Every structure is written in C-alpha cells, then in structure tokens.
Amino acid sequence: MSARFEGIGLVSHDVVVVGGGLSGLVAAIRLAQAGRDVAVFATGHGGLPLAPAVIDVLGYGEGRVTAPGRELPRFLAARPDHPLARIDPGALAAACAWFLELAAPLGYQGTVERNLFLPTAVGALRPTAMVPETMAAGDLAQGGSVLIVGIHGYRDFYPQLLAANLAAAPSPFGSRIDARGVEVVLPGNAGSLRPQLLARRLEQPQVRADLASSIRSELAHEERVGLPAVLGLEHAREVWSDLQDAVGRPLFEIPTVPPSVPGVRLQALLTRSLRRLGGRLVTGAAVVGGEGVGGRLASVRVASSAREVEVRADHFVLATGGVATGGIVVERGGGAREVVLGLPTTAVGLQRDPSSGYFSPRAGDRLGLAVDRLLRPVDRQGQPVYANLHAAGAILEGAVPWREKSGNGISLATGYAAATAILGGSQ
Amino acid sequence: MSLEPTAEFEVRSSLDHCVKCTVCESACPVAGVTELFPGPKTVGPQAERFRAGAHSPDLSVDLCSGCGVCSRVCPHGVRIAEINSRARAELKREHGVPLRDQILARPGLMGRAARPLAPVFNWALGNSTVRWLGEHTLGVHHLAPVPRVAARPFSSWARRHRPLRSDRHVIYFHGCSTEHFEPALGKQVVRILEHNGFSVLIPKQDCCGLPLQSNGLFEPSRRYLTRLGRQLSVVDGEGLPVIASSTSCGLMLKREGLEILGLRDRRLVGVSERTYDIFEFLAELREREELVTDFRQLRLTVAYHAPCQQQNQLIGKPALDLLAEVPGLRLVEMEQLCCGIAGTYGIKREKYDIAMEVGKPLFADIADCAPDLVACDSETCRWQIAKATGLPVVHPLEVLYRAYGGI
Numbered sequence: 001m002s003a004r005f006e007g008i009g010l011v012s013h014d015v016v017v018v019g020g021g022l023s024g025l026v027a028a029i030r031l032a033q034a035g036r037d038v039a040v041f042a043t044g045h046g047g048l049p050l051a052p053a054v055i056d057v058l059g060y061g062e063g064r065v066t067a068p069g070r071e072l073p074r075f076l077a078a079r080p081d082h083p084l085a086r087i088d089p090g091a092l093a094a095a096c097a098w099f100l101e102l103a104a105p106l107g108y109q110g111t112v113e114r115n116l117f118l119p120t121a122v123g124a125l126r127p128t129a130m131v132p133e134t135m136a137a138g139d140l141a142q143g144g145s146v147l148i149v150g151i152h153g154y155r156d157f158y159p160q161l162l163a164a165n166l167a168a169a170p171s172p173f174g175s176r177i178d179a180r181g182v183e184v185v186l187p188g189n190a191g192s193l194r195p196q197l198l199a200r201r202l203e204q205p206q207v208r209a210d211l212a213s214s215i216r217s218e219l220a221h222e223e224r225v226g227l228p229a230v231l232g233l234e235h236a237r238e239v240w241s242d243l244q245d246a247v248g249r250p251l252f253e254i255p256t257v258p259p260s261v262p263g264v265r266l267q268a269l270l271t272r273s274l275r276r277l278g279g280r281l282v283t284g285a286a287v288v289g290g291e292g293v294g295g296r297l298a299s300v301r302v303a304s305s306a307r308e309v310e311v312r313a314d315h316f317v318l319a320t321g322g323v324a325t326g327g328i329v330v331e332r333g334g335g336a337r338e339v340v341l342g343l344p345t346t347a348v349g350l351q352r353d354p355s356s357g358y359f360s361p362r363a364g365d366r367l368g369l370a371v372d373r374l375l376r377p378v379d380r381q382g383q384p385v386y387a388n389l390h391a392a393g394a395i396l397e398g399a400v401p402w403r404e405k406s407g408n409g410i411s412l413a414t415g416y417a418a419a420t421a422i423l424g425g426s427q
Numbered sequence: 428m429s430l431e432p433t434a435e436f437e438v439r440s441s442l443d444h445c446v447k448c449t450v451c452e453s454a455c456p457v458a459g460v461t462e463l464f465p466g467p468k469t470v471g472p473q474a475e476r477f478r479a480g481a482h483s484p485d486l487s488v489d490l491c492s493g494c495g496v497c498s499r500v501c502p503h504g505v506r507i508a509e510i511n512s513r514a515r516a517e518l519k520r521e522h523g524v525p526l527r528d529q530i531l532a533r534p535g536l537m538g539r540a541a542r543p544l545a546p547v548f549n550w551a552l553g554n555s556t557v558r559w560l561g562e563h564t565l566g567v568h569h570l571a572p573v574p575r576v577a578a579r580p581f582s583s584w585a586r587r588h589r590p591l592r593s594d595r596h597v598i599y600f601h602g603c604s605t606e607h608f609e610p611a612l613g614k615q616v617v618r619i620l621e622h623n624g625f626s627v628l629i630p631k632q633d634c635c636g637l638p639l640q641s642n643g644l645f646e647p648s649r650r651y652l653t654r655l656g657r658q659l660s661v662v663d664g665e666g667l668p669v670i671a672s673s674t675s676c677g678l679m680l681k682r683e684g685l686e687i688l689g690l691r692d693r694r695l696v697g698v699s700e701r702t703y704d705i706f707e708f709l710a711e712l713r714e715r716e717e718l719v720t721d722f723r724q725l726r727l728t729v730a731y732h733a734p735c736q737q738q739n740q741l742i743g744k745p746a747l748d749l750l751a752e753v754p755g756l757r758l759v760e761m762e763q764l765c766c767g768i769a770g771t772y773g774i775k776r777e778k779y780d781i782a783m784e785v786g787k788p789l790f791a792d793i794a795d796c797a798p799d800l801v802a803c804d805s806e807t808c809r810w811q812i813a814k815a816t817g818l819p820v821v822h823p824l825e826v827l828y829r830a831y832g833g834i
Contacts, residue, residue, distance in 0.1 A: 010714050011743075039743065044502035049453040194452070194466065196459050234788075259453035275760055284499030285741035304741040306681035306702055325502060 012312040013039045013280070015422060016300060018287045018340060019319035019327070021046020022408055023393025025270040026095075026415030027317045029102065032277035034423050039280040039311070041287050041302050045267065047325065052126075052229070052255030053262035054135065055099065055412060057092070057112050059127035059405025066141070066172055068129055068409075069093075069112040081398035083410045086371055087417040092409070095416035096130060106269055107133025107237055112409075117141040117172055119148075119226060119254050121157065123165025123179075125172070127405055132262055134240040138226055138252035140166070143175025147222035148254070149215055150183040153193040156257045157228040159183055180222065184214035199233040199261045208239055212246030219249065229253035229262045236265055290316075290341050297386040300340070315388045315422045318343075318377070319415065322368055322394035336367055338395070343369055343377045343385055346397040368397030374421040375414060390418040434689035438510055444503040445472035451497035451507055456765040457490060460784040464490040467497035470514070471507040478514060482521065488514045490781070492769035493641050494735040512640065512687050519643030527565040531771040532642040535634040538607025541576045549575045568779035572768070572810035574608040581610035585629040588617065593626040598659055600680065600702070602673035603634050604806040615828040616672045616705060622834050623712060623719050628667070632658045636688075637679040641770050645688055652684040656695030669702045672824060674804040675736035675770065677704050704737065705824055706804070710745035713752075722830040724755040729826055730798040732761040732789060732812065734805035735769070746804065746823040753830040759796050763789035766803075768811035783815070790815045802826050 017028045020042030028038045058068035061075040072092075076085040084092060093112060100108050110116060110130035116139040117125040125140060140146070146166070150159035159181030166179040186193075186201075187210050193201075202208050208231075215225060231253055232239030244251040255262060271281055288308065290300040299312040320327030320340060328345055330336050336345040346367050369377045369391050376384040377391050392414040394407065401407035432440075451467040452458055458466035470488040477484045488511050497507040519528075530537065541548040551557040558569035567573075581601055597620060605613040617627045636651030659669055659680075671677030680702045684690050703711075712718040733744045750758050766786040767773050773782025793801055793816050801816065802823040803809050813820040828834065 010711065012714065043504065045450045045454065045500040046502065049450050050448055193462070194458065196453065197462060200459065259449040264453050272762055275762060280743050280747075282741060282743045284739070285743075286504075302741075305678060305739065307700055309742070 010310050010312065011039075013037050014313060015039075015315045015317065016041065016311055016313040017317040017319060018042075018300065019046065019321060019393070020044075020281065020283060021319060021321060021325070021393060021411065022048060022270075023411035023415035023418075024317065024319035025274060026099075026412055027319065027392055027419045028279050029270065029274050029277065030098070030416055030419035031422060032274060032279040034419075036422075037278070038274075039282065040274070041282050041285050041300075041311070043286045043326070044284065046321065048267040048270070049263045050258040050260055051263050051408070052260055053132060053266040054118065054126070054128040054255070055096070055110070055130035055408045056127070056405040057096075057129040057409035059115065060403060064172055065127055066115055067113060068115060072112075079398060081366070081370070083396040083399055083414050084406070085398070086373060086375065086396070087413060088373075088420075091417045091420065092413045095413045098416060099412055100130065102273060103132075103266070103269060106265060109133060109136055115141075119162065119166055121162065121254065121256050123162040123169065125166075125169050127172075129409065132236075132253075132265075134231060134236055134253045134262070135229070135255070136252065137224055137250040138254060140177055141172055143171045143173070143177050144224060145178035145222045146180075146224045146226050147215075147219055148179060148181040148226045149218065150181065151193065151198065151211070151228065151230070152183050152185040154195065154198055154228060154230065155192055156195075162254070178222075180220075182218045184211065184218060186211060186214075195228070195230045195256060195259060195261050196233060196264070198230040202230065202239050203232050203235050205242070208243050209246060212243055215247050219247070223249060225249050225251045226254050227251065228256050229260065230256070233261060233265065236262075287340050292386055295387050297341075297389045316386075316390070317418050317422070318389060318391045318395060319393045320395055325394065327395045328367065330364070330367075338369060341389075344379055345369060365400045365403075366398050368399075369395050370397050375418045376421075390421055392418040434686055434691075435513070438506045438513065438686060439475065441504060441506045442472035442475050442510060445505045446503060448502070450500055450502060454496050454500040454764070456494060456496060456767070456785045457492050457781060461490070461781050463487070463781075467491070467507045467511065471497065471510045472505055475510050475514065478517070483514055483518050486518065489518060490778070491515065492765075492767070492772040492778075492782070492785070494765050494769050495739040496735060496764055499739060499741075506686070509687050516643040516645045524642065524644060525566065527567060527775070528642040528771070529644070530565075531567075531774065532638040532644055533634065534603040534607065534638060538576055538580070538603060542578075542580065542607070545576045545578050562776055566776040567774055568776045570814075571774040571779055572807075572814035573774070574604070574806070574810055576607055577610050579610065581606045581613040582629075582631070584610060584614060585617075590628070591621040591624075591626045593624055595624055596626045596628055596667050597708075598628045598630065598662055598667050598669045600632060600659055600669050600671045600676070601629070602671065602676040604673055609806065612672060612822050612824065615824055616670070618834045619709075619824065619828060619831060620670065622831060623709075623717070628662045630658050630662050635676045635679045635684070637676055637683070638771055640679070640683065640687060641772075649688050649690060652679065652688065652690060653692050653695060655680070656692055656698050659698045660694040666701065668708060669698055670705055670708050671702055672705045672822065673806060674704055674734060674740070675807075677702055678736045678740050681740065704740055704742060704745070704804070706745040706749060707740070707742045709749055709827075713749060718749075720752060722753045723832050725753050725826070725830050726755045727800060727826075728757040728759065728796070728798045730759050730761055730793050730796045730801045731823060732763075732766065732793070732801065732803045732808070734803055734808040735765050737804045738764075746802070750823060750826055750830075753826070756826070756830070759798065761789060761792055761796075763792055765789070766808045766811045766815075768807045770807050773811060782811070786811060786815055793818065800826065
C-alpha cells in the first residue's frame with residue numbers, strides 16, 4: 001500500500017482580514033502599504049456598491065451638525081462606548097488625511113471641520129464630510145438655485161420629486177433653495193436603462209455631448225445642475241468635467257438608490273489599491289470559525305468550494321459588519337451572536353417597543369462588540385479575548401450610524417486604527 | 428427515509444435570503460454591457476418565485492453566461508448562478524436544445540470524431556467559407572475562437588509514459604481539453620508533479636459533463652459526471668488527491684455537480700472532497716516547505732488573468748503566490764473579472780457580441796500591460812483571449828514548467 005498524501009488545507013499570511021467592506025479594505029490596504037502580507041476573506045461584497053460613497057463622520061448629534069470636528073468631543077464625551085471614543089483622538093483626522101490621498105484618483109475632498117450638505121435621491125440634505133469631486137458642487141449649505149435633470153429610461157431617479165423636496169427642505173443656514181426638475185431624453189435610448197449601462201454609455205464623448213445639449217436647452221436661470229450619479233464608471237472625472245464644461249454651469253452628481261455607481265467606483269479603487277500592493281482578496285469565501293491557542297487566535301477556517309481550509313496569521317481583523325450585514329445575528333428571544341468566532345456581544349434586551357416610532361431609539365440600536373483601546377474584542381471582564389484579534393467597522397458597539405450619519409467615518413477611522421494597532425501603534 | 432435537504436431545496440430556498448440589495452447587479456459582467464439581460468437579481472431570485480411548477484416568466488435567463496460572479500459577490504449567500512443554471516435547464520427542457528448546443532456540449536465526442544481527420548478539420552476551422560457556413564447553418568459565430576484538434580490525444584502519451592517510482596501518489600484528472608486539444612499541458616502537469624516527487628496515476632477518463640450542464644442538458648451531464656467519479660475512484664488508493672488542471676472541470680467535480688445537478692453519488696462525493704486545482708495543490712506543498720524550487724531565471728512579463736471558474740473555487744489566486752518565486756519573472760495581475768467566453772457561451776452567434784463586449788476591458792488591460800505571454804487557468808478563456816488580443820496565452824502551469832527549465 002502506498003503512502004498517502006494527506007491534504008492539510010493550510011495557508012498562512014501575516015494578517016488576515018475577515019470582511020471586504022470599507023473598514024476591512026481600509027485596514028488591509030494600510031497594512032499592505034506597510035509591507036505586510038495581507039489576505040482579505042469576504043462572504044461577498046460589502047456595502048460599498050450600494051451606498052453613496054461619501055464619508056459621513058457626524059451628521060446628527062444634538063441636532064444637525066455643521067462642523068463635526070468641533071461637535072465630536074462633546075458628542076463622544078456623552079458616549080464613552082462609541083467606536084470613535086475608543087480610538088486615539090488623532091486617529092480620525094489621520095485616517096481622513098490618509099483616505100484623501102488614497103482616493104485622490106476620484107478627486108475626494110472635504111474635511112471633518114465642515115459638513116457639506118448634499119441632496120439625496122429623494123431631495124433631503126445629507127450632512128457629510130468627504131465626497132468625490134463629482135458631487136462637491138452639490139453642497140447646498142448656503143442654498144442656491146439648481147436644475148435637477150433626470151434621464152428618460154433611468155427609472156430610479158425622480159427629478160421633480162427631488163426638486164420639490166429640496167425646495168421645501170430647511171437649509172442649515174436658513175438660505176433658500178430654488179430647485180426645478182426636468183427629464184431629458186438620450187438619443188437612441190429605448191426601454192429601461194440600468195445605472196451601470198448608463199455610466200458606461202456616457203463614457204462615449206458623443207453621448208455626453210448629446211446629453212449636454214439637451215441640458216442646455218432646458219437650462220434657464222439656474223446656477224447649478226444636478227444629475228443622477230451615473231456619470232461614467234472608469235472615467236468619471238473626465239465624463240463629469242466634460243459635461244460641466246459643455247453645460248457651462250457647476251454640475252454635480254446626486255447619489256441614487258442602489259446600485260450606486262460612485263460606490264462601485266470607490267470599491268474598484270480600493271480593491272485595485274490592495275492588489276497593487278500585493279494584498280489578496282478572496283471574495284465569496286466565508287470564514288466559518290477559528291482556533292485559539294494560548295490567548296491568541298492561531299487560525300481561521302475558510303470554506304473553499306470543496307473543503308474548509310485553515311488559514312493562519314499573526315494578526316486578524318474582524319470586519320464582518322453588524323446586524324444589517326450578518327456579522328452579528330440576533331436570535332429569537334433577544335440574544336445576539338457574533339457569527340465567526342462566537343465573541344461576546346453587548347448585552348441586549350431586543351424586544352421591540354411597540355410604542356416607539358420607526359427611527360426612535362430602541363434597545364439593541366448600539367448592539368455590537370465591546371473593544372479595548374486597541375480595538376480588541378473583550379470579554380465580560382474587559383480582557384481581550386485574543387491578544388492578536390482586532391475589530392473594525394459596523395461590528396463595533398456603541399454607535400447608531402443610521403441616526404448619527406457616522407457609518408463610513410467609523411469604518412474608515414476604525415479600519416485605519418486597527419491597522420495602526422497591528423503595526424505597533426505608530427500612525 | 429432521509430431528512431437531509433436536497434441540493435435542489437438548498438439552492439432554491441437560498442433565494443429567501445435575497446434582500447434585493449443589487450450587489451449582484453452591480454458586479455454582473457453581462458448586465459454591465461447589455462440591456463437585453465435584466466440582471467442576476469431579476470432573472471434569479473425575482474423570477475424564480477414565478478417558476479414553481481410553472482413556465483419561466485421570460486427567456487432572458489438564457490443570456491446568463493453562468494460565470495458565477497453573482498453568487499460570489501452576494502453578501503447573503505443566495506445561490507444566484509445556480510438558480511439560473513437550473514432555470515435554464517428547465518427552459519431548455521421546455522423549448523428544446525438546438526443541435527449546435529448538443530454538439531458543443533460534448534467536447535470529448537467532438538475530439539474523438541475529428542481526430543482521424545484532424546488536418547482537414549483544423550484547416551476547415553481556419554477557412555472563412557466554412558466558418559460562414561458554420562454560422563449560418565449551426566449558429567457558431569464565424570469569428571468565435573475554436574481550438575485545434577491535436578494529432579495524438581494526451582491519453583496515448585499517458586499510456587506509454589512510465590510513471591515515476593515513488594511512494595507518494597496523486598491522481599490526475601486532465602479533462603477533455605488536455606486530451607483532445609492541448610495534450611502538451613498534460614505532459615507538463617505530469618512532469619512537474621514528478622519533479623516534486625509524486626507518482627502520477629492517470630486513469631482512463633471521460634468528460635465531466637460541465638458543457639452539458641451549462642447548456643441545460645442535465646440528464647446526460649449527470650451520467651457523465653457519475654461515470655467520471657467512478658473512473659477517478661478505481662485506481663488503487665482511495666483517498667489520494669485528485670489534481671485538476673482544467674479549472675472549470677475541477678470546479679464541476681468539487682462543487683457544481685453536487686450543487687447544480689444535485690448528485691449524491693458516494694464515490695463522486697469522495698472524489699469531490701479530494702479534488703485540488705493544480706496550483707492549489709502546489710501552494711500547499713509550498714506551505715509545507717516541500718515544493719521543489721530550483722527555478723531558473725525567466726526574463727518575461729506575464730499578464731495573469733484568474734478566470735471566473737478558478738475564482739469560484741474560493742481558493743484565492745495560488746498561481747500568483749507561486750510564480751512570485753520565479754526569479755526575473757514580472758507577473759502582472761489583471762483586475763477585470765471576466766473575458767466573456769464563459770465556456771461555450773461566447774461561441775454562439777447570438778451571444779458572441781455580448782461576450783466580446785464583456786471581455787473588452789480585460790483585452791484593453793492586457794494590451795496596456797504589453798506582456799510577452801498571457802497566463803490563464805481556463806482553456807476556453809485562453810482561446811478567447813488569444814483570439815481577441817493576438818498574444819500567446821498559456822496555462823500558468825506552462826510558465827512554471829519553463830521556470831523549472833522545461834524539466
């Protein structure tokens with residue numbers, strides 16, 4: 001009988017990141033920049049292709065926030081378990097500066113010192129800190145007069161509704177917003193258009209020239225022009241600046257309902273950056289468990305197509321998201337479970353309070369992992385569960401991102417800070 | 428009676444996890460280039476709700492190329508591509524399968540039939556009149572990439588090959604393409620495994636049934652795959668790793684046969700659990716520090732494209748890690764997902780333009796890279812890329828073979 005080759009199903013890296021959303025990719029890129037051999041395992045794409053790709057830091061505290069940098073110390077002092085309160089006070093600013101450099105190919109701009117107020121797909125004003133160049137002219141903090149242009153056949157954008165809501169919206173400084181909505185027809189367009197197809201089509205110079213001339217013929221006294229965020233996929237800045245020149249007014253993209261073209265652009269930029277730094281990204285492979293040895297996480301188990309593979313690393317980042325994305329599962333009866341490693345979550349009591357409104361605070365809003373200053377998940381005694389496991393993003397306890405408008409800011413800052421912790425503290 | 432859920436139930440019930448988030452739509456290579464295909468969410472989890480015991484609501488699922496990107500990117504584990512594959516089979520059962528697809532779905536039969544006339548056959552495939560006729564009678568696009576039939580099949584070399592004497596054995600699953608179209612690849616696989624101390628067993632084997640499956644012919648596909656499971660189990664030493672060099676056929680063995688076709692055959696399940704992609708296997712040797720690394724310098728720029736079915740194995744890109752060790756080699760990872768061909772999809776007259784449009788960004792990136800060679804793990808993708816770029820396209824294993832000095 002011949003000797004058998006026993007498959008051991010083993011791979012190893014310096015750092016393994018679990019989760020491919022914004023926080024996971026940020027941590028991975030920063031570690032790869034520092035020369036670490038990094039692999040990201042993700043069950044699927046994170047929220048990036050769905051979301052507007054703007055970086056909110058703090059939109060609402062005690063009311064609408066115009067200067068998050070100024071408001072944050074007070075906001076966090078009242079919330080010591082908030083993710084941004086856990087990390088080094090300088091980490092947020094460092095992460096933002098780092099992000100602006102990384103995302104320079106998409107012309108990201110902005111600062112935590114001042115929120116921009118961008119129209120949403122339904123014409124509300126969204127306070128946000130950093131935005132791609134293609135959206136920046138949509139800042140209506142000081143009011144203004146805008147023409148909102150829809151494209152016939154692209155069915156998920158309603159220019160008249162958007163304009164009517166904008167005109168009715170209280171602008172943060174009391175200035176008036178004058179808005180009008182129109183729909184133009186792109187030549188050769190029959191049937192329904194999906195955002196990505198539209199984005200690709202607008203990469204052809206003739207198509208955008210046609211669009212520009214339709215917009216010009218609709219334009220009256222308006223100072224600015226807003227369009228759905230479908231202005232190009234790979235060459236968005238070129239499409240946007242061409243259109244703006246041809247229309248002759250400042251022009252901006254308005255984030256749409258999913259799928260989000262700006263989100264796809266940002267995701268492509270981040271994954272490309274990771275790859276070019278030698279990082280690995282395995283999409284579709286769920287991490288299903290892990291093995292701890294002597295207070296450290298030694299390996300995780302990854303479900304490949306035929307069997308589970310043991311992946312070892314010196315450090316791990318858990319960035320699987322919160323309840324909404326399946327990093328934490330709420331169970332019948334109100335318990336909650338962290339799905340990959342069974343880490344302890346915030347105590348709950350998730351029973352629905354029938355008297356509360358849809359957006360009113362309720363138990364479980366801040367559900368997540370409790371962590372120490374190095375973002376390591378801790379047990380009930382406050383001790384790190386594993387010395388080399390860090391958590392980042394929506395899985396952390398203490399924030400209510402949908403009410404605070406703080407989601408991407410938390411993901412960026414904690415992803416960055418988790419990498420800092422692994423690199424030994426230096427920013 | 429077993430209470431284990433059937434594969435059909437598992438695939439279908441996964442649609443209940445769909446929250447309509449559109450992540451799949453944002454990543455689908457086909458939906459990104461044509462309005463004719465309403466996208467994976469629509470033809471998958473949406474339309475599936477109308478299919479229970481009834482006709483498919485429309486025919487657009489036939490435009491799904493089966494690349495599997497949607498299932499890979501879905502954050503909620505919905506088996507979108509698998510739902511589509513089953514729906515397509517139902518559609519074909521109802522509306523019939525054209526003669527062309529019946530032929531394309533049987534590469535083994537095609538190879539065997541063409542071999543005695545290989546020179547004539549190969550000439551004909553290069554002849555524009557014949558190709559024009561092929562398009563107008565059969566529906567095979569006249570510009571679509573088609574392989575040349577080798578004068579001698581891989582198995583005739585394998586039969587004469589004297590295996591290395593070693594106490595470490597592996598089984599080689601070479602697939603139809605190596606057998607009939609690219610026998611040189613099979614020899615390189617055997618040489619490399621032998622160079623690393625393995626005795627390579629090559630049982631007689633037939634098609635895995637993947638082209639039948641992707642063309643909606645599930646019944647014959649099940650027969651082929653079950654037979655292959657038997658063929659790969661017969662050699663002495665059950666429990667030996669099965670090494671696949673055709674990445675799509677390897678995935679068929681690993682998962683698709685069990686999941687899409689719903690097979691539960693005991694021998695097939697056994698083979699499935701032991702199947703390795705060739706680079707996955709070599710990477711594991713490297714991890715154990717058992718890989719022979721007497722590489723010589725290769726002054727080459729190679730553009731590496733990991734094809735969809737390789738990515739669907741969920742093993743990362745081990746070829747990148749391994750080839751990174753070859754001195755002098757400049758390996759550039761391509762970032763586009765799909766070349767468009769998707770097995771037999773892009774060969775068909777009505778789908779050729781879509782397939783070329785899907786592949787366009789990849790072809791452009793390859794041109795920008797200006798490589799000496801392109802490397803890609805899947806045969807039909809190699810033919811597509813070679814045809815579209817005019818560059819030589821090889822299996823990454825051939826690059827490794829050269830690094831070993833052609834052994």
